[in-house]
Amino acid sequence: MTEADLINAFKRGDRGAFNDLVRLWHPRIYNFVLRYAGDRDEAADLAQQTFIRAYSALSKLENPEKSSTWIYQIALNASRDAGRTRQRRPTVDVDDENIAAALGDDVLSRPDAVAHERDVRDLLNRALQTLPEEQRVVVIMKEYEGLKLREIADALDVSINTVKSRLYRVFESLKHLFELCCITEEMLRYDA
Amino acid sequence: MTPDERNAQLITYIYGELDEHERQEMEAFLATNGEARRSLEELRRTLAVLGAWEDETPPFGLTFVPEDAAAGARRPVAWWWASGLGVAIAAVLVLAFLRIDVTMSGGTMTVRMNWAEDTPVTASFDSVLTENRFVRYQEAYLELTQDLIEASELRQRAAMIEFARVLEARREEDLRQIGQGVRNVGQIAERSYLQSGVLLTRWAQTRPSRRK
Numbered sequence: 429m430t431e432a433d434l435i436n437a438f439k440r441g442d443r444g445a446f447n448d449l450v451r452l453w454h455p456r457i458y459n460f461v462l463r464y465a466g467d468r469d470e471a472a473d474l475a476q477q478t479f480i481r482a483y484s485a486l487s488k489l490e491n492p493e494k495s496s497t498w499i500y501q502i503a504l505n506a507s508r509d510a511g512r513t514r515q516r517r518p519t520v521d522v523d524d525e526n527i528a529a530a531l532g533d534d535v536l537s538r539p540d541a542v543a544h545e546r547d548v549r550d551l552l553n554r555a556l557q558t559l560p561e562e563q564r565v566v567v568i569m570k571e572y573e574g575l576k577l578r579e580i581a582d583a584l585d586v587s588i589n590t591v592k593s594r595l596y597r598v599f600e601s602l603k604h605l606f607e608l609c610c611i612t613e614e615m616l617r618y619d620a
Numbered sequence: 621m622t623p624d625e626r627n628a629q630l631i632t633y634i635y636g637e638l639d640e641h642e643r644q645e646m647e648a649f650l651a652t653n654g655e656a657r658r659s660l661e662e663l664r665r666t667l668a669v670l671g672a673w674e675d676e677t678p679p680f681g682l683t684f685v686p687e688d689a690a691a692g693a694r695r696p697v698a699w700w701w702a703s704g705l706g707v708a709i710a711a712v713l714v715l716a717f718l719r720i721d722v723t724m725s726g727g728t729m730t731v732r733m734n735w736a737e738d739t740p741v742t743a744s745f746d747s748v749l750t751e752n753r754f755v756r757y758q759e760a761y762l763e764l765t766q767d768l769i770e771a772s773e774l775r776q777r778a779a780m781i782e783f784a785r786v787l788e789a790r791r792e793e794d795l796r797q798i799g800q801g802v803r804n805v806g807q808i809a810e811r812s813y814l815q816s817g818v819l820l821t822r823w824a825q826t827r828p829s830r831r832k
Binding site: 454455458459462463468471472475548549552553567570571572576577589592593595596599602603606611612613 | 624627628630631632635637662663665666667668669670671672673675676677678679
């Protein structure tokens with residue numbers, strides 16, 4: 429059964445279909461909120477919150493074909509709400525001093541050694557956390573979740589050109605950051 | 621095309637979302653523009669670094685949903701759903717009393733008992749639970765816990781009674797043996813006393829008189 433079939437089955441009263449939907453969504457949503465929030469425990473909580481909200485709202489979903497963006501919208505709203513209730517994670521402008529502070533001086537002084545000592549996830553997570561939230565969301569949705577540019581625009585309720593320009597700014601920032609820290613694909617693949 | 625428009629097109633191109641006409645235009649542009657090619661290559665390198673962060677397997681977790689949200693569903697939950705969870709709860713309950721190793725992965729709980737290490741027991745159950753149902757399961761859990769505690773107390777009480785009975789029997793046996801021992805010692809002492817008297821009498825009779 430497709431996602432839309434399961435949603436339609438749920439709307440017809442087959443509550444068990446939601447179990448199958450959670451199985452489908454859980455890996456995607458967990459990894460989405462993990463990269464958004466940067467913390468495994470928080471990601472697990474946010475995924476739970478997402479499914480609770482989805483359960484309440486699923487019967488009102490008018491177009492099951494768009495459920496892939498709909499569930500990300502819910503996850504993003506849950507993440508943003510959670511962010512408002514705790515002290516906001518500071519974001520930093522991408523300049524050399526702030527990068528050093530965000531990644532740790534050891535990354536700059538011994539990039540190879542540190543990259544091999546540390547988890548790749550940790551390194552890239554901290555790189556993503558240096559980005560402004562609106563840019564972090566689009567790069568996660570595009571690069572890791574594989575949403576189409578149009579789907580991201582719909583999920584964020586912005587124009588597709590806004591999505592493209594945010595993505596380009598993200599890549600400019602990350603390119604500068606990776607060059608500064610001598611982080612290359614080969615280095616991370618070796619570590620992985 | 622402005623620089624911003626070109627950058628936006630590069631993003632669309634690299635993700636393969638240009639239509640055929642736009643793609644051909646972009647490739648013609650790239651063929652004649654070294655700066656654009658460098659930008660594209662840098663984008664690819666940045667994406668390759670980001671791609672090193674692979675997806676993780678999420679931890680298993682129950683999702684608790686409000687009962688009123690579930691009210692819209694017309695059909696009741698399937699019986700196997702509840703019974704599957706009941707099996708899981710019962711298995712967890714047993715853990716409170718027995719030393720059992722439990723692992724959980726992807727909705728499947730594996731129970732490995734210390735006396736049967738080669739035969740793990742598995743139980744699968746779904747991850748969505750309504751609040752009211754959760755409360756009912758909690759109540760059932762508490763009842764089962766109480767029953768197990770009472771059963772345990774009864775067993776302990778029976779064991780104590782049996783222990784006391786054995787102890788009393790042992791004590792009576794010990795007392796009987798002590799009494800028997802005392803009687804034996806008395807009889808021996810009495811015999812020794814009588815023998816001593818006989819010997820003394822004989823000695824007195826055979827002893828020459830000093831007065832003579």
